[in-house]
Amino acid sequence: MSNRDEVVVALKETLVDRLKVEASTITEDANLFEDLGLDSIDLMTVVMAVEEKFGIEVSDEELEDVTTLGQAADLLSAKVGSNA
Amino acid sequence: MPNKRRIAVTGIGPVTPVGIGIDPFWESIRAGRSGAGHVTSFDTTGYAVNICAEVSDFDIANFIEPRRSRRMERFTQFAYAASKMALEHAGLDPKDPDPSRVGVVIGSGVGGLRLIEDDTMNLNTKGPRSVAPDLIARMMANSASGAVAIEFGFQGPNEATVTACAASGNAMARAIDHIRNGHADVVVTGGTETPITPLGLAAFCAARALSKQNDDPQHASRPFDLNRDGFLLAEGSTVMIFEAWDVAVARGATILAEVLGYGLSADAHHLVMPQPEGVGAAACMTMALEDSELTPSDIGYISAHGTATSLGDAAETKAVHKVFGNSPPPTSSTKSMTGHLLGAAGSTAAAATVMGLVDQILPPTTNYETPDPACDLDVVPNQARPAKFDAAIMNTFGFGGHNASIVFGKV
Numbered sequence: 001m002s003n004r005d006e007v008v009v010a011l012k013e014t015l016v017d018r019l020k021v022e023a024s025t026i027t028e029d030a031n032l033f034e035d036l037g038l039d040s041i042d043l044m045t046v047v048m049a050v051e052e053k054f055g056i057e058v059s060d061e062e063l064e065d066v067t068t069l070g071q072a073a074d075l076l077s078a079k080v081g082s083n084a
Numbered sequence: 085m086p087n088k089r090r091i092a093v094t095g096i097g098p099v100t101p102v103g104i105g106i107d108p109f110w111e112s113i114r115a116g117r118s119g120a121g122h123v124t125s126f127d128t129t130g131y132a133v134n135i136c137a138e139v140s141d142f143d144i145a146n147f148i149e150p151r152r153s154r155r156m157e158r159f160t161q162f163a164y165a166a167s168k169m170a171l172e173h174a175g176l177d178p179k180d181p182d183p184s185r186v187g188v189v190i191g192s193g194v195g196g197l198r199l200i201e202d203d204t205m206n207l208n209t210k211g212p213r214s215v216a217p218d219l220i221a222r223m224m225a226n227s228a229s230g231a232v233a234i235e236f237g238f239q240g241p242n243e244a245t246v247t248a249c250a251a252s253g254n255a256m257a258r259a260i261d262h263i264r265n266g267h268a269d270v271v272v273t274g275g276t277e278t279p280i281t282p283l284g285l286a287a288f289c290a291a292r293a294l295s296k297q298n299d300d301p302q303h304a305s306r307p308f309d310l311n312r313d314g315f316l317l318a319e320g321s322t323v324m325i326f327e328a329w330d331v332a333v334a335r336g337a338t339i340l341a342e343v344l345g346y347g348l349s350a351d352a353h354h355l356v357m358p359q360p361e362g363v364g365a366a367a368c369m370t371m372a373l374e375d376s377e378l379t380p381s382d383i384g385y386i387s388a389h390g391t392a393t394s395l396g397d398a399a400e401t402k403a404v405h406k407v408f409g410n411s412p413p414p415t416s417s418t419k420s421m422t423g424h425l426l427g428a429a430g431s432t433a434a435a436a437t438v439m440g441l442v443d444q445i446l447p448p449t450t451n452y453e454t455p456d457p458a459c460d461l462d463v464v465p466n467q468a469r470p471a472k473f474d475a476a477i478m479n480t481f482g483f484g485g486h487n488a489s490i491v492f493g494k495v
Contacts, residue, residue, distance in 0.1 A: 018154070019151070019154050020151040021151065037151070041218045045216065045218065048214070048216075048217065051213070052214065057213070
């Protein structure tokens, strides 16, 4: 599995297990806020879970433009890659 | 003094160690059934006490979809479930009343203690970036009051009272004020607590407050008995619907009891010990009687705070004698069955008091074997008792020296 695939799996896991988002509604293009019903604290919860799992850090500024799962995966997997 | 707006109790929702829902709860109290057992939620190796009264078979998914409960700690889940059941018991569809006329006042001694413990561990082992972003929102004691309003859309006065084991008594007093003052027509009110956590149990053990009957949990809580040795730590929530009398009548609600008045006071004596002569408790009961426009002889039942501590039960006995004289009405403690629900203790005892008024039955003090001369009361020993009575007073007292009494009347 690529870094990005692993990040997507971790994101989905947190969305379903921790935030109780219905798994069938989660796609890469789904808007995290409008489609999946997240708020800013939820987004931080998801990001922190991935940060911890992969030993990376994302700044608040970098997260500002993230609105979809795919964008979050791009941002986070780039960090994982640069750490490798 | 202008006439006070009358208040009805129209619904009760208990989430307690002796039952979830009003029918199982009341059936247990009438039967004298204990909710005690051993701690199951964590390893108690090294603890002086390993008994408690847990709410078993509780699943928040039975009350709300998981997505909506993601930010509810266990104490908030209890309060939400209790509120939902109380509204159903009252026959009140949350969508029916003007939402700005419905308030929520739910007290808690602490709030989400377990979450604080877990995130303190995260902080110490993994650093500040590992602390949950929603820690504050979930652990704060007012999270329950806030969540109940959010889920049902109630926009009236909303607050959480934090007066330790008097918290739900103070909550009900606030609810009475909101309705009397015209700030709300309906108030969802009570208390919630989840103190059975690694830190919570350790702290109460260290304070030497708990019964040590580890081999016999069901008989550990012995209010007013000579051999009482401390209280049984319990968790749960009981929420009631207080409703302006005219509003309840207008919608054809079944009125369970009338809320006649309340008293509040402080011992101003010691953070954890009661004033030994029961002065503060007596002042509280006297204020409640005056507020209810009743005399001591009108009261047919006292629901005691009666936690089964040596000092507390003796001081409350003195307070009862100060107010009611040499022949006080029957005085029992349902904590003999439920254990001590701390911030939910008052509303849980109030639930038994209201149902007692409805069915004309005095809840018993179970585990009563050996009378204590320092507690010379008719404690309704071991068996519920039929009785004709028109009014009852419920006491609830807390660390910090807080006292609250609520008076209920038969319909």
